[in-house]
Amino acid sequence: MAAAGAEARGAWCVPCLVSLDTLQELCRKEKLTCKSIGITKRNLNNYEVEYLCDYKVEKDMEYYLVKWKGWPDSTNTWEPLQNLKCPLLLQQFSNDKHNYLSQVKKGKAITLKENHRALKPALAEYIVKKAKQRIALQRWQDELNRRKNHKGMIFVENTVDLEGPPSDFYYINEYKPAPGISLVNEATFGCSCTDCFFEKCCPAEAGVLLAYNKNQQIKIPPGTPIYECNSRCQCGPDCPNRIVQKGTQYSLCIFRTSNGCGWGVKTLVKIRRRSFVMEYVGEVITSEEAERRGQLYDNKGITYLFDLDYESDEFTVDAARYGNVSHFVNHSCDPNLQVFNVFIDNLDTRLPRIALFSTRTINAGEELTFDYQMKGSGDISSDSVDHSPAKKRARTVCKCGAVTCRGYLN
Missing domain, CATH: 2.170.270.10 (SET domain)
Known part of the structure; x- marks a missing residue:
């Protein structure tokens, strides 16, 4: 976080050697906000869905494994669908799931029987990687637009x-x-x-x-x-x-x-x-x-x-x-x-x-x-x-x- 201020003053900055989870925990312990690592006033003491990691059905109830924004993976929780107010993230989860299954079917040239009660580990892993990629690309896009000095976005x-x-x-x-x-x-x-x-x-x-x-x-x-x-x-x-x-x-x-x-x-x-x-x-x-x-x-x-x-x-x-x-x-x-x-x-x-x-x-x-x-x-x-x-x-x-x-x- 100190590096951001140094960069604004024209000094060199280097990648932090501490993991994102550790930085988030330290920020919360000290009650500090840092937009670049996902901790804002909005989620410092509240929970905000960052992305959805997995899916299952138990007793005819649909659940999603939630990654909370600004909180480490160790705090991920299963939440019933009815509690989730994030239609865009739900749509992204569905799209990523569909894209993965389409790629697998295309590669194997067979029709796979989809498990509607739980996701296979490989599919859940892909969805998490896609969500993390989406966040990383958005941060990169923000950085590019901060650094540019021209009108075009x-x-x-x-x-x-x-x-x-x-x-x-x-x-x-x-x-x-x-x-x-x-x-x-x-x-x-x-x-x-x-x-x-x-x-x-x-x-x-x-x-x-x-x-x-x-x-x-x-x-x-x-x-x-x-x-x-x-x-x-x-x-x-x-x-x-x-x-x-x-x-x-x-x-x-x-x-x-x-x-x-x-x-x-x-x-x-x-x-x-x-x-x-x-x-x-x-x-x-x-x-x-x-x-x-x-x-x-x-x-x-x-x-x-x-x-x-x-x-x-x-x-x-x-x-x-x-x-x-x-x-x-x-x-x-x-x-x-x-x-x-x-x-x-x-x-x-x-x-x-x-x-x-x-x-x-x-x-x-x-x-x-x-x-x-x-x-x-x-x-x-x-x-x-x-x-x-x-x-x-x-x-x-x-x-x-x-x-x-x-x-x-x-």
Whole structure:
């Protein structure tokens, strides 16, 4: 609990070594509330159902084994159905039971005779795991939304398996430089335009066109860098040349895919074509370090390295441990997101920000994807793949399922 206050002050925090049950017991003994471990003023002295663990019928009475919120498992009790005022939890229990039985029947290709008087231990165990997963994912979702600095909300969903939140992932909103790498985050000059859309602005100073039209859609071809107005510009936050820096505007959902690709990201709202969707952020490392890590990642079958090769190949973004929603975006050989290099406060051409824009209209519920071979230049030819040391490794089989699938991620 003290770690939460330390984190708010910008200090490092570490996972608690004490079990959840022990923390809950200590809190109750000291009459302390702690929302993060489920103890609130509402349930400090009262009992609130957290989830349902088991089911049985005795003397024609239905009973459910109840896990009480903020209380350890040792205090679980059997309660008659008539005493339970938790229709949502009852429905979740029924749905989890049905899903488990459907999976078993499908796997064994036989019709199982269901015991209506008690649950089999394996089924009860699954229901408890599913309930704990649901709680863990909700806590993770809350944490992601506390950490984000953009308008769009983040949701989490897993209706496929029992996988919970990743254990070694930390949400960040901007590049995290590795030791020895300096990121200049303050521009040396800015524009003094009264209307950046019509006057010569930061893009003109860089020798390129303004990237956006009046509808905030990108109008330049892939490979053309984006120069947005920066912290030294005299224009305000509503300037038409400030798009990427405002962050993700859409509500997105990190969801568990059913095709073996792990987590993915889908949009919960319609996204217009050529609209900014998200940045790709992570730890900025040298290309030499990327080569070393890449060998390790290949053994695990993961791919999170993105080369910053706008003008050179000195640096790479590694989103394996540190990243934002883009960490979970899957590859596709026929993607709906396109990569662009962006310069705002940091004008070092070796260190562009990576922005992902929609290539077409993306409907609500559709998965977001980009091509892992795609470069900021827009070049995804086979020749371009070998330009970076981070790409000279064992090939990973692609599972995107697109008609134009190349067969490999790299």
